[in-house]
Amino acid sequence: GESVGLHLPTLSVQEGDNSIINCAYSNSASDYFIWYKQESGKGPQFIIDIRSNMDKRQGQRVTVLLNKTVKHLSLQIAATQPGDSAVYFCAENNDYKLSFGAGTTVTVRA
Amino acid sequence: NAGVTQTPKFRILKIGQSMTLQCAQDMNHNYMYWYRQDPGMGLKLIYYSVGAGITDKGEVPNGYNVSRSTTEDFPLRLELAAPSQTSVYFCASSYSKRAFYSNQPQHFGDGTRLSIL
Numbered sequence: 001g002e003s004v005g006l007h008l009p010t011l012s013v014q015e016g017d018n019s020i021i022n023c024a025y026s027n028s029a030s031d032y033f034i035w036y037k038q039e040s041g042k043g044p045q046f047i048i049d050i051r052s053n054m055d056k057r058q059g060q061r062v063t064v065l066l067n068k069t070v071k072h073l074s075l076q077i078a079a080t081q082p083g084d085s086a087v088y089f090c091a092e093n094n095d096y097k098l099s100f101g102a103g104t105t106v107t108v109r110a
Numbered sequence: 111n112a113g114v115t116q117t118p119k120f121r122i123l124k125i126g127q128s129m130t131l132q133c134a135q136d137m138n139h140n141y142m143y144w145y146r147q148d149p150g151m152g153l154k155l156i157y158y159s160v161g162a163g164i165t166d167k168g169e170v171p172n173g174y175n176v177s178r179s180t181t182e183d184f185p186l187r188l189e190l191a192a193p194s195q196t197s198v199y200f201c202a203s204s205y206s207k208r209a210f211y212s213n214q215p216q217h218f219g220d221g222t223r224l225s226i227l
Contacts, residue, residue, distance in 0.1 A: 009150075034215045043114075043200050043218030044153070089152055097168065098143075098216060100152030 010105045019077040021104045023090035028071060032093040035064060035075045039086045082108050112136050114219035116201050122225045123191040131186040131222050133201030141204045142184040143216060146197040153200060159184055191226045198223050
């Protein structure tokens with residue numbers, strides 16, 4: 001089976017609210033994680049990454065949290081905007097390979 | 111800066127036909143990758159290359175071949191197209207094998223949508 005997966009396939013969020021997207025991974029040896037955003041008809045676009053020696057990393061309107069104890073990763077989007085509607089993937093980097101989960105589709109309600 | 115460019119964007123093939131999906135990057139990246147994405151799923155690695163002249167299999171290599179004669183180009187070939195190869199194909203590149211070290215994740219093209227009928 002896949003080593004990385006997301007808890008929920010869909011997430012509906014009111015514009016202006018914060019979004020939280022969750023991801024569980026199974027390989028405790030993984031030391032680098034990436035969140036990608038994929039819009040319809042496009043390739044995955046890098047959002048933010050985090051190394052296993054960190055618990056939290058912040059970007060512009062996004063925060064990634066890593067809990068190695070329970071092998072859980074989350075992406076928080078502040079003040080969600082219509083342009084945030086997309087499919088979000090977490091990916092686990094082991095050696096050469098990125099392992100992707102199935103993704104969470106985020107829909108922003110006006 | 112074009113990044114990763116994939117051609118064609120769409121293609122329909124008949125069973126048994128062959129074709130080459132093109133991928134080029136202008137970022138002087140050492141590492142290049144081919145993935146396939148089936149509907150509602152994440153990406154699965156087909157083949158990858160750590161540099162010109164070097165390629166290796168990923169998770170789902172059967173039915174595909176690759177070559178890497180230059181740093182910039184990494185074509186993917188389907189020799190005998192089968193319906194199971196209907197998918198969206200993404201090419202990606204990164205500076206180092208362990209993106210971790212250079213803090214450079216993989217950069218993706220916009221994909222080739224391939225249907226085999």
